[in-house]
Amino acid sequence: MNLLKSLKDMNAMVTAAPDLIASANRLADNAKLQQAQAMAPAPVAEPSAEALTPIAGVDLTVYVRVSKGIAAYGYDAAKLPLVASAYGVSESNWALAQAGWAARIQNDAAVGAKFNQLYAGA
Structure with a gap:
């Protein structure tokens, strides 16, 4: 059974x-x-026009180019003013732009995403 x-x-x-x-x-x-x-990935909105306003005459595209330009100098940050001068940016304007863009990138996810997009494509 x-x-x-x-x-x-x-x-x-x-x-x-x-x-x-x-x-x-x-x-x-x-x-x-x-x-x-x-x-x-979570969608990130495009940055506002206000967030992309140039700082000390330096727009985000130039900031990216200068930031990426120090690769030729072994990423020596001391060379940033030299690279910036190649784009017509004075040392004092670069200091203002560098501090301002760093703050925007850190505080605004959309600006940070745009920076990364431009940096990867530059």
């Missing part, structure tokens, strides 16, 4: 297996979708 009961239980299990497998696959697909959504 135990053998017959075991065979019936096995038959029930085999009959239910496709539904269980389909259910498990749906759960796995949902988990993958949720993970992809969680890993997607």
Whole structure:
């Protein structure tokens, strides 16, 4: 009798297996979708025109070019005024622009994202 009961239980299990497998696959697909959504970067709005106003005559594009330009000098920050002068920016204006843009980039995620986008493309 135990053998017959075991065979019936096995038959029930085999009959239910496709539904269980389909259910498990749906759960796995949902988990993958949720993970992809969680890993997607949050959209960042474009910076406002006010946030992109040049500082001491230095716009964000020039700030990026100067920031990236020190690569030729082994990223020696002391060379920033020299690189800035190649873009027509005086040392005193560069000091103001550097402090101002650093603050904007840190305080405004949209400006930071724009800086990163320009830096990667420059």
